[in-house]
Amino acid sequence: MTDTVRTWWKEAVFYQIYPRSFLDTNGDGIGDLKGITRRLDYLEWLGVNAVWISPVYRSPMEDNGYDISDYRQIDPVFGTNDDMWELLKEAKRRNIRVIMDLVVNHCSDEHPWFEKAVAEPDSEEAGYFIFRKGKDGKEPNNWRSNFGGSVWEALPDGRYYMHTFSAKQPDLNWENPKLRKQIYDMMKWWLDKGISGFRVDAITFIKKDPEFHSVETEDGSRYPIENFENYPGIGKFLEEMKQEVLEPYQCMTVAEAPGVPESQLGDYEGENGYFSMIFDFTWDQFPEGADKASAETFTAWREAMIKGQLLAQKTGWCPIFLENHDQPRCPDKFFRAEEIDGKNITMLAALYFLMFGTPFIYQGQEIGMRNYPMKSMSDVYDRSAHIRFQEAAAAGTTEEEFIACLNEKGRDHARTPFQWSAGANAGFTDGTSWIPVHPDFRACNVEDESGDADSVLQFYRRLIRLRRQEPYRDIFVYGTIEFPELPGKIIGYKRKKDGREITVLCNFSGEAAEPGASAPGPGTEILLSNYENRGIYDGRLRAWEAVVCLSRQIRDQK
Ligand code: GLC
Numbered sequence: 001m002t003d004t005v006r007t008w009w010k011e012a013v014f015y016q017i018y019p020r021s022f023l024d025t026n027g028d029g030i031g032d033l034k035g036i037t038r039r040l041d042y043l044e045w046l047g048v049n050a051v052w053i054s055p056v057y058r059s060p061m062e063d064n065g066y067d068i069s070d071y072r073q074i075d076p077v078f079g080t081n082d083d084m085w086e087l088l089k090e091a092k093r094r095n096i097r098v099i100m101d102l103v104v105n106h107c108s109d110e111h112p113w114f115e116k117a118v119a120e121p122d123s124e125e126a127g128y129f130i131f132r133k134g135k136d137g138k139e140p141n142n143w144r145s146n147f148g149g150s151v152w153e154a155l156p157d158g159r160y161y162m163h164t165f166s167a168k169q170p171d172l173n174w175e176n177p178k179l180r181k182q183i184y185d186m187m188k189w190w191l192d193k194g195i196s197g198f199r200v201d202a203i204t205f206i207k208k209d210p211e212f213h214s215v216e217t218e219d220g221s222r223y224p225i226e227n228f229e230n231y232p233g234i235g236k237f238l239e240e241m242k243q244e245v246l247e248p249y250q251c252m253t254v255a256e257a258p259g260v261p262e263s264q265l266g267d268y269e270g271e272n273g274y275f276s277m278i279f280d281f282t283w284d285q286f287p288e289g290a291d292k293a294s295a296e297t298f299t300a301w302r303e304a305m306i307k308g309q310l311l312a313q314k315t316g317w318c319p320i321f322l323e324n325h326d327q328p329r330c331p332d333k334f335f336r337a338e339e340i341d342g343k344n345i346t347m348l349a350a351l352y353f354l355m356f357g358t359p360f361i362y363q364g365q366e367i368g369m370r371n372y373p374m375k376s377m378s379d380v381y382d383r384s385a386h387i388r389f390q391e392a393a394a395a396g397t398t399e400e401e402f403i404a405c406l407n408e409k410g411r412d413h414a415r416t417p418f419q420w421s422a423g424a425n426a427g428f429t430d431g432t433s434w435i436p437v438h439p440d441f442r443a444c445n446v447e448d449e450s451g452d453a454d455s456v457l458q459f460y461r462r463l464i465r466l467r468r469q470e471p472y473r474d475i476f477v478y479g480t481i482e483f484p485e486l487p488g489k490i491i492g493y494k495r496k497k498d499g500r501e502i503t504v505l506c507n508f509s510g511e512a513a514e515p516g517a518s519a520p521g522p523g524t525e526i527l528l529s530n531y532e533n534r535g536i537y538d539g540r541l542r543a544w545e546a547v548v549c550l551s552r553q554i555r556d557q558k
């Protein structure tokens, strides 16, 4: 069943901002809130009407803000609370909604709660965290952290505390109702300030096996996710959060919720689910080490994507996306370096953007930003990669091997400075950037691409306009989706509503191809293509071509 309840977040086009790398306005080399406010005109020009801002709360920046030491203060590196109110006001003036990151599986070890919990084991705050005694001078169990190593960190007094991510990110104890109330109050405080919702971080880790069983694994190295990822009983907390905060505030949420099986999708993102939608990470990239050119890789990926879309359509709603701040750049995910050009980047854009769900664009994706070529660990800024490298090196992995892996999957690719112009530091800062600018910024930047009708940026603008414009908006937002059988490396879908139909066809290859019988007939009107002079569809797709066609039915109705 397609969800037809109308809400703003189904009709929105979201843009994710990683503030640290967006625009620096005071020359310290780090992006800031004033930088976002200064670029709201750009976002309006692009056509997006909602932004997700990655964490800007006070933080020691172990994990670039995903380690929070004060939930109600903006970190000085990003500006002040007043800068935030100014940003909200200016965004509202442009009809751009703002959602913030909600990081409540853990906080920072420099949060006053944790400092008190360490200093005073009997304090109320000690109950906000997960402390256990060691066993025979060792960690309480063999659970492993998402960033490598044990989830347990020893304190001088013999207690251990649990951290699903780095040791500077102690997990919060959701079993404690006082802690939960603190979180709900904080959420309401932000909603009262005028934000429209939250992107909910790592939420499926909040419930742990209450017995803290060790997990038997063959090689002892598996992450025991079955004991603290979407663990049974988590629904009680999520339902409570919904009743206490999300529902009364009509708060939009998009959750990072790894480990949710198909059978529970409805609980998470159905009409009455805990969240408005959750990210589906099953088809956002090819599997590690896959041959990007092979037909098998493509076919397996196409099937996963179709499955994800049909499930979302059946259960409720979903975000559609190709990138985020934890992931490589999308051209590099899907194509071999030597074949990447503007055509396959725009094909990819058309392919995901008109599917079922709410589209998200990650900063820089709209200009075709690329992976940063890293040569050694000194090019790596992501702390989690360094933690993982220590562990891998101890097990015999060389730096060269590790870098090869980071060049494919590392998180820094998404974090190089946004490329505004061909000027110094790509126009990102007047100072020295905290992370180097990608060497391709002279060819790939907003200033040049905005003046080039054929650029990736202008294609994104056209796509956004098409998705948001009448009379097609209703079909793209509320229409059903179907995936016809298509030959070879062609992928496509039909969006249908009230007897009207739009077909999107993409050629995922550098060779011309013919979609055959299940595609619209030659002569169909093309609404959008990534090639020039494409008014009418002739039954063929050129290399890496994407076309959006008005189906025969709608032509007949005119
Ligand atoms: C999420 C964030 C990631 C962060 C982690 C811990 O996965 O997307 O950037 O490191 O949670 O907060």
Ligand code: CA
Pocket (backbone or CB within 6 Å): 024, 025, 026, 027, 028, 029, 030, 031, 032, 077
């Ligand atoms: Ca700055």
